[in-house]
Amino acid sequence: MAMKISELEAHTGVGRHALRYYERQGLLGEVQRTTGNYRDYPESLVKQVQLLKSMQALGFSLTEIRQVLDGLRSSDIDCLDGARLLAEKRQRIEENIRNLREVSRTLHQEQKRLERRAQRHGKRLN
Incomplete structure (x- = not known):
C-alpha cells in the first residue's frame, strides 16, 4: 500500500521538506508517481526513514546511510x-x-x- 507524503510524515515524524531532501539525495530509493503526478511512497519507507533518522542522530554521514539503505533494498547485493x-x-x-x-x-x-x-x-x- 502506498501513501502520500503527509502520511509518511505522520508515521515517521520527519517533515516533508526533509523527506524531499532525502529523496533528492537518493536515500529513499525510487519513488513512484501517480497519474496526477503525486509522489506515492511505499509503506516500507517508514522503517527505512526511521532507520535513517536514527543513524543520522548517531553521527553517520548521508553517504554511509545511503550505503546501508541501498544494501537493505537491493536483492542482488x-x-x-x-x-x-x-x-x-x-x-x-x-x-x-x-x-x-x-x-x-x-x-x-x-x-x-x-x-x-x-x-x-x-x-x-x-
Missing part, C-alpha cells in the same frame, strides 16, 4: 559485502554506546558530588 558493511556500522554503534555509557558514568559521578556538596550547604535536590 553480494551477501558477504553486505554483511561486512552492516558489521562495520554495528561496530561503530557499539563504540558510540560505550562512549555514551562512559559519559553517563562521569555525569552521574559529578551529579552525586554536587548533590553532596549542596547537602553540606543545607540545600536539597527536589
Whole structure:
C-alpha cells in the first residue's frame, strides 16, 4: 500500500521538506508517481526513514546511510559485502554506546558530588 507524503510524515515524524531532501539525495530509493503526478511512497519507507533518522542522530554521514539503505533494498547485493558493511556500522554503534555509557558514568559521578556538596550547604535536590 502506498501513501502520500503527509502520511509518511505522520508515521515517521520527519517533515516533508526533509523527506524531499532525502529523496533528492537518493536515500529513499525510487519513488513512484501517480497519474496526477503525486509522489506515492511505499509503506516500507517508514522503517527505512526511521532507520535513517536514527543513524543520522548517531553521527553517520548521508553517504554511509545511503550505503546501508541501498544494501537493505537491493536483492542482488553480494551477501558477504553486505554483511561486512552492516558489521562495520554495528561496530561503530557499539563504540558510540560505550562512549555514551562512559559519559553517563562521569555525569552521574559529578551529579552525586554536587548533590553532596549542596547537602553540606543545607540545600536539597527536589
